[in-house]
Amino acid sequence: MKPDILMIEDEPNIAEAVRFILTRDGWRLALHDNGLGGIEMIRELRPRLLILDLMLPNRSGGEILSELRADSDPALAGTLVLMLTARGQTGEAMGQADAVMAKPFANDELRAQVRRMLG
Amino acid sequence: MSPRSVTHILTGTRIRERRLALSRRQADIARAAGISPAYLNLIEHNRRPVGEDLIARLAEVLEVPADELASGREEARMAALREAAARAPSRGGQAPELEQAPELLARFPGWAGALIATSRRADALERQLVNLSDRMTQDPYLLTTLHEVLSAVTSLRSTASILVEEGELPGEWRERFHANLAEDSLRLSTTAQALVAYLDSFETEGGIFTPQEEVEAWMAADMPPIEEAADLASDAARALARDHLTRTETERAALPDTALAGAAEESDPLRIATRLRVPLDLVLRRLAALRPPGFEEAGLLVCDGSGALILRRPAPGFPLPRPGDACPLWPLYQALAAPQTAISAQVRTPQGREFDTISYATRSQPEGIGGPVLTQAQMLILPAKGAADGSGPVIGIGASCRICPRSGCPARREPSILSPRHDARGL
16 A cells, blocks of 8 residues: 655664654555665655655765656655754755754654644 | 055164163264264154165164064064954954054063964964864764764654653564664764764864864865965964975976866876876876866875875765774775786775775885885775776775774774664665
8 A cells, every 4th residue: 555654764763663653643654764766765655745864875865855856747746855854954955845853853743743744 | 554664663663762772872873873863863763764784784783683673573573463453352442552553562572472472372273263163064973973873862762752652552562662772772872982082082182183184174275375374273284285385386397287188088097197108196196186177076195105194185975084094995005005006996985975096106215225115105086987897896985994884894993883783784
């Protein structure tokens, strides 16, 4: 079944905690742990929401987001994106995200943000 | 007031001060120096210029070294005083009386010197603070370590919240989260210790910035004139910068820009060297300095026979450690073992960036046949043009062991602060 959310996060314990709380809330979640192959995964799964870590091995979240926004498929390019960053990080890519959340975050804060974005 | 008139004021005032200190009359000094008392009076009141010959005669009569009265030294000290005045905080307090600076310099040279020295010290400290601030935001070791801390804290917070706030959990999940807590606590502890040790090292080194780092910052700023370069705070750095300029000019004369730019259509530096009939090591250094089309993002590392890096021009995306540290797997060090042989190798950083490198070492005996044999190696670094051609493996390299996540590295000399799980991610 198609997931609601795709999370690209290289820290497995963070990904596991997020998967637990969002799955408990009833969302279907898929995980990917690397910058490489991220775009292909988005194209294949077509999630409603992409939770994207900024600092990823091999390819940054910023690069992935820029490529996503430039995609020729408007539906894919318009995928909702929640960017996870360190507080104070800035960059062009941050402006392309629909929402930005600083690490460390409270679980309830993440839940509320996802609810706001997915309705 | 023009610099020239400032010079006159200073010189005249100093002549007068010196004469009064010796309790000598104007007429006596004037006669001994071969001028009229009226002319000396005009000089002492800074109404006439004083030539070098007259300065020398007056200095002899007044029993002081000529440079004590000479204009250049005073001019420099006057400029330093004005600079100190300009740097003085202006909020609320009385502004320095600039028009009386010549009198201050002449009558109280000790106090003037103390003021100049204090101002220069404040200036150096301010520059160091700015550099430190830059470093805190750009140092790859700090950035990597802080990212590790943040990741561990984020995981701990989310996991602990689940255990406390989510009510009953299936046994399997509870055990998994407890294991994650233990793992992240250990990681946080290790990383925090490494971070504290790193910050402590700033103090034990007596300052963060080596002359080499100052020169690197100066080179990154397109090498402004040495006297005006804010990055060159120490005498040692300025001496290194002068040496670099001299060497650069010598090498430019040996391989002019136009000749190199014309030959750089050929992408193989060895072919360029053959075509131009110049040594390959010169071509590598000149390509990194000129960065002609096709070599715009070239970086260069140069080391001596001990492996110590003596020149670092970073290539975008190529991780450089702090001075004194390096990755032993850089092809640069292979070249040391095989002088006069060009070594071409493709390398991959832990972040996945790939680079083509050409390394070459030379040997020399500058003190003659009985002198020591000196070896120097250089490695030109270029963004990889494509996938490896299959002629050799892509070498996995890093910046330094402490922040390198590669597992099972045969050259590792100290543990990485990055977690073992991070190691095993097939980097």
